[in-house]
Amino acid sequence: MTTTHPLFQITAIPNSGLGAVATAPITRGTLLISEAALFLLTADFLTTAAANAGIAAKLRTLSPPQLHAFLALTNAHTADTTHPFAGIVRTNALPCGVDAVECGVFLTCSRFNHSCNPNANYCWNEKTRQEVVHAVKDIAAGEQISVSYLDEEATNYPRAQRQQRLKKDFGFECRCSVCSGDxxxxxxxxxxxxxxxxxxxxxxxxxxxxxxxxxxxxxxxxxxxxxxxxxxxxxxxxxxxxxxxxxxxxxxxxxxxxxxxxxxxxxxxxxxxxxxxxxxxxxxxxxxxxxxxxxxxxxxxxxxxxxxxxxxxxxxxxxxxxxx
Structure with missing residues (x-):
């Protein structure tokens, strides 16, 4: 699967599933994407027993292509076979601002892979009600665009603790340049x-x-x-x-x-x-x-x-x- 955007494409990344790769040189501060949520949820949908039913109701409002795209997102919580929809949301949902009571699922923003030293940053724009991703470094054409999945505190954890957090929450072992060094x-x-x-x-x-x-x-x-x-x-x-x-x-x-x-x-x-x-x-x-x-x-x-x-x-x- 390859999806092209003006400055990057979503494509297969070796050992990392799908990810975003720059198709042209990108300078620090460039807006990469501004994306409306596929749907929004209150944060308690991630933890309550009613989560799967609530999310299922949201999914019934989607078009067939949107539903297919949602189901194609990674689920890092497959051990919970009772709540498969909730697992996808828990893996991919992004908070709608600091101390947010809402989170959103975004089909493209969810495809940016993690790095402990990211070259991009995503955040919620309350004025436009969209998730935005900006380059925080100059990015070369052909370079993967990465964001951090970790909160401020966890970013400063040693490698072993970061790996533990990422494995628990997202189901992968980080192989970024910081984690794969000698x-x-x-x-x-x-x-x-x-x-x-x-x-x-x-x-x-x-x-x-x-x-x-x-x-x-x-x-x-x-x-x-x-x-x-x-x-x-x-x-x-x-x-x-x-x-x-x-x-x-x-x-x-x-x-x-x-x-x-x-x-x-x-x-x-x-x-x-x-x-x-x-x-x-x-x-x-x-x-x-x-x-x-x-x-x-x-x-x-x-x-x-x-x-x-x-x-x-x-x-x-x-x-x-x-x-x-």
Whole structure:
């Protein structure tokens, strides 16, 4: 089976079933697809005993070609012979946003294969009520397009734990470039990811931000370096920039806060598209003082006009001058 789209085709991938392969060079930030759901479900359809009956009702609304395409999707839960429809949905459904109460089944978006170092990112666009996939790296023609099936926490697990999660939830052993490296490469990757998880927990707790902001900023700087070493260019970068933004804005450093907001928004636009960027994030680029944490302390007081231009000589040193 081969299905062609403007920038990629869905085709057979050795040892991986069907997957998406780029048919032309794709640049970071490119929208690959915006797809309406075949059908939407409330999240409890994945766990309740009534799941199969509820999903069957949805399937009766589909055309014969749509039903055939749904039944052709992978079911990683074949051991549960009582609920085959629910198994397909559990394997392929995508959440409709953060903390979503709905999930959707998408015939094309469900065909993107997993990588622990993906070159694309999918997310729900609430404005269009569609699932969108953007390239988060430059992708060469003939290269497979991959997304991550793991949540933020599991992304930072060591290889063995990631494999366990993927096997349990999706029924496959990951053979991506990160997981198939030699022992030394896997150990180095595990170390970087574990350290990102540890630092993220330190910063996310909030106490470090107010009690030792220099150290908190240092954690952010280190996370960005580790993510760079891993080759990760997805929303993990945005979350780290936003943490650093909050640290600076809380202590009155509006110059660095404005720059960090701009860097974070640039990542989010590349990963999610400009439509998905919340209005307040654009506001923080111009007026970081409008953030709820602004100037809880004045220890680092600066003005937005004091900011150094991104990419200018000495920019990185200036941006992280307060980190330790």
């Amino acid at each position: 022992a030394a490469a896997v150990a180095a990757s595990d170390g970087r990811r574990s350290e990102v998880g540890r630092l993220d927990a330190l910063v996310g707790g909030g106490r470090l931000m107010m009690g030792s902001p220099q150290k908190a900023l240092g954690c952010c700087k280190r996370m960005l370096a580790l993510l760079g070493e891993e080759g990760i260019q997805d929303v993990s970068l945005y979350r780290t920039y936003y943490d650093a933004f909050q640290i600076c804005v809380a202590h009155g450093d509006l110059a660095r806060a404005a720059v960090l907001a701009r860097l974070g928004v640039a990542v989010k636009v590349a990963c999610h598209g400009s439509e998905a960027v919340e209005d307040e994030l654009w506001t923080y680029i111009r007026s970081p003082e409008k953030h709820r944490l602004a100037s809880m302390s004045r220890r680092w007081a600066t003005k937005v006009g004091d900011a150094k231009e991104i990419g200018s000589e000495g920019f990185e040193e200036w941006l992280w001058a307060r980190a330790r």
